[in-house]
Amino acid sequence: MKITVGLDHNGATYLNGKATSLSELSKLLQEAAPLNPQPIVILETEMGAPCATLDKVRGLMNERLSCGKGGHCDEGMQTVWRDLPYTGVGVP
Numbered sequence: 344m345k346i347t348v349g350l351d352h353n354g355a356t357y358l359n360g361k362a363t364s365l366s367e368l369s370k371l372l373q374e375a376a377p378l379n380p381q382p383i384v385i386l387e388t389e390m391g392a393p394c395a396t397l398d399k400v401r402g403l404m405n406e407r408l409s410c411g412k413g414g415h416c417d418e419g420m421q422t423v424w425r426d427l428p429y430t431g432v433g434v435p
Contacts, residue, residue, distance in 0.1 A: 344382035346375060350400055352391035365399060372407035384408060386418045 348368065349357035356368055363371070375382050384404060388397060401418075410416030 344378070344380075346372075346382050346384045347387060348372075348384060348400060348404065349387045349389075350392045350397055351389045354393040354396040356396070356400060365396075365403065368400070369403050369407060372403055376408050381408065384410070384416045386416070388418075 347357075347359050349360070351357070356363055356365055358368055358371055372384070375384070386400060386404065404410050404416050408416060
């Protein structure tokens with residue numbers, strides 16, 4: 344399972360292409376955390392996205408999904424990550 348979190352240049356957040364609030368995003372990421380296998384979450388940001396909001400979204404992902412531990416979170420454009428699951432070999 345793959346989840347896409349998006350952030351546009353106005354600071355609006357999206358989950359799988361649908362607008363969502365930060366609180367709803369937090370709730371949905373919390374619900375995804377115990378899934379087995381845990382879904383791959385990709386954060387896509389539009390150029391000019393507000394740094395403060397980007398930091399909040401990254402923080403939610405790290406807090407809810409333990410992104411730093413499992414390698415289940417990536418950041419970039421989905422076309423770069425289309426060959427998931429990413430094996431950690433090389434830099435896409």
